[in-house]
Amino acid sequence: MTPDELVPHHLSWTDFDAFARGGGGPALVRHLRATERSRRLLLLRGIIDQAAKSPGVSAPLPSPEWAWELLARIQQQAPAAVETILAHPYTGSWAGYTTRLCRQDVTGVCPFWVHLGHVHCLAAAAAVRAGARFEAELPIWQGTVSLPTLGMVRLRTGEPFGVARMSAGDDGFVVRNRHTEVRLPDDLSVETAGWQPVRRITSWHGDRRLSIRLDDLDPYRGLYEPILPKRLTALEVESWRTVVDDAWHLLATHLPDVAEALPAGLESLVPAPAVAFRLPSASTGEAFGSAIVAYSGDSEQLAAALVHEFQHIRLGGVQHLATLHTDDPRERLYVPWRDDPRPIGGVLHGIYAFFGVTGFWRALAAAEPDNTLASFEFALWRSASWRTLRAVRQDESLTDTGRRFLDGIATELAPWQEEPVAAGPAAWAGTSALDHYATWRLRHLRPDAGTVSALAEAWRHGDSWPKLGKLPESRTPTPVPDGSWTDARTDLIRLRLGRDGSTALAEHGPRVPGATEADLALLGGAIESAVEGYRHLLVANPGGPTAIVGLGLALAARGTGPAARALLHRPELVRAVHRVLRASAGVTPDVETVAGWIGRFTH
Structure with a gap:
């Protein structure tokens, strides 16, 4: 040619x-x-x-x-x-x-x-x-x-x-x-x-075939840089075969259109070590056709992960043909699936990936009405994807093509917001979303210094409230976190809603990384014990994000109130004011008291 x-x-x-x-x-x-x-x-x-x-x-x-x-x-x-x-x-x-x-x-x-x-x-x-x-x-x-x-x-x-x-x-x-x-x-x-x-896994469901390499050898299979081989044992390979077979059965049964396209776009799986109570995965636009996935015996979570990475793979390929956004590396946007602020490019990838994940859980929940975990996942990710899409739809960094991309997602995703979900899973999805956003705010938003000083001064003088008018929103997020992060409460929710939920929560809940006794009480329905547990944690560490937001969730479970409102919607302001008060002489009020005072004027 x-x-x-x-x-x-x-x-x-x-x-x-x-x-x-x-x-x-x-x-x-x-x-x-x-x-x-x-x-x-x-x-x-x-x-x-x-x-x-x-x-x-x-x-x-x-x-x-x-x-x-x-x-x-x-x-x-x-x-x-x-x-x-x-x-x-x-x-x-x-x-x-x-x-x-x-x-x-x-x-x-x-x-x-x-x-x-x-x-x-x-x-x-x-x-x-x-x-x-x-x-x-x-x-x-x-x-x-x-x-x-x-x-x-x-x-x-x-x-x-x-x-x-x-x-x-x-x-x-x-x-x-x-x-x-x-x-x-x-x-x-x-x-x-x-x-x-290189071993190969071949799975069949009817006439649908998935054949992928299980590559634990190639030096360039890593996400960021070359890595040495890490050979799986024969037993580990067979475990992978079993769970991939089961996941493929789920996809071919419940998402036949995706199952038709996925084998053309996913040819290699890089096995990563198991992570307790979750299934992390990753991919890169340079390795079209590959996904790095941690091992899990949970075929439903693996099926969702395969869809998630297939979406990333496809979008990576499309971005070599179409410009969806300008070159804007600023880490400035909240997404409900990460613990850090994200640039616009990462946000678009996340929206498309979780749009696909939502579709899987939607199909599974419809086919299995008694599957409360599937209903929870559907409710959680449809809301997360939709919230993020709406937040960035008019972002300055998007090109016209990028807006057309989001409009296309919206045509499918918008009607899903109105589909019925059982009250229990829907409520837990709302709790998980609130937990994530409040913790993210606490770690990455810094309240206006003048507002913090004015509030602290008003407290010291016993004033009901300084003449501030409407509280200003916190500034652009910083990628430097203030405090630790854990998804323990959402991990506990999944245990509670999964198979043998109450038993699983009691037996395995204490082993969830980052879970506290107060978290276990909250998820077990012992609300007063949870409140006391979080209060105790805050005495030892008044600035701890897990305890601050956990207390807000526990207080909210008893009913709405000013302290719960402030702890969940302006937690960074509560902590900043409390820090200033702790640094001054005299008796320091507890976090909950400061939150209750601020919450009277927070909407």
Whole structure:
């Protein structure tokens, strides 16, 4: 194809609008994949061209141009092999990471030649897939040699970095250094001495198939920088197979449209260690097709996590074709799913991801009316997504395309706000949302210093209230937190609403990280014990966010009142005034008393 025949990638408005509404199907995902392929080729060629400007930069390995020539040869013999390597998510991670190293003239986690030399690993992996004859020199990192998409060779070595030689001929594929020689098995899915293959999980539900790599080997599978292999045991792999099977069954049953598109956009899962009582996950726009997910035996939470990351993957691909916002890195916006202020780009990603998560819980709650946890999750995330969307819909940093994107989400998300949810789960969702926002305010908002001084002075003089008029809102949030953070109360809510809720709360609640006796009392319905528990915590630590907001929630559970109102809606002001009073001579009132005084004038 000549340059005149090249056609730039673009996204039609029809496809864009379908994507914004959560649709588009596998055809749209394949289109995004094609865009990623072109982007990676450009980055790859750019890395090679940059390396050519400094001839010695690749030593002790050959020039990256050698790898390009091998890829070009394999492209002629077996184009599908090259396409597999280009489509590999961590080819994108490597290309982005190494490009940044080139531009910033820094070394990285390994010596620069090791990062640059990974291109030889990519070319060798394509040649192995093609069954081609070749010879190559590959970088060794801590005794490992990567063959992306295929597996890892382990060699004995006396130094952290080195060079291995790989050959392919009549005697098969052989990798060697001065100390070791490893012959790859004929069946590369079989583990042997010195060879560890990438495992694959394949799940079926009817005629719907999900086949993904469980990649614990690729050095560029990490979120921010390269990481060494962390091999799962055979038992851990089987646990993953079981829970992925169950999660796929849920998605194929309750979200068939998503299940049709997801296999085209999610090809690799990076297993992360389990985290008690939650399931964190992550992805990056450079690794299109990959998600990092912590292990959990809860198939419902895993299904929600897969949808969440699939949304991130798709949006990352779209953002390489469409500009949704200007370059605005300011960490200034509240979102109900993070404990820190977020830039506009992160907010848009969160809205789209939790829009997808809401859709999953909505479908599951409709199919299983007695599933109180699904109802809670639906109520929590539909409100969180909608609240955030409305807050940023007219943000100055959005482009017209970005507003069209949010409008598309809104067409689906708005009607969900009116759908009925059982009173219990809905009330707990409201409690969780209030807890999160109040704690976030306490940690990241700083009240006006003049207002704090005036209130403290009025208290000291016994005045009913200073002549302030309407209390000014706190200023732009700071990313520097004031106090610790815990999601313990929401974790406890999930225990209470899950299977065998009361029993689970009693047995497992005390092990929830960050949970206090007062939290357990609040979630167990012992409101007076909770109030006393939080009061006791505040005597020891008057500025603790968990106890301040917890007391507000417990007081609110007894009925609305001025102290509860101030602690939940202006907690940062209550704490700031109380700090000033504590610093002065005389008897210091307790936090609740100050909150009750401020709350009389807070709406």
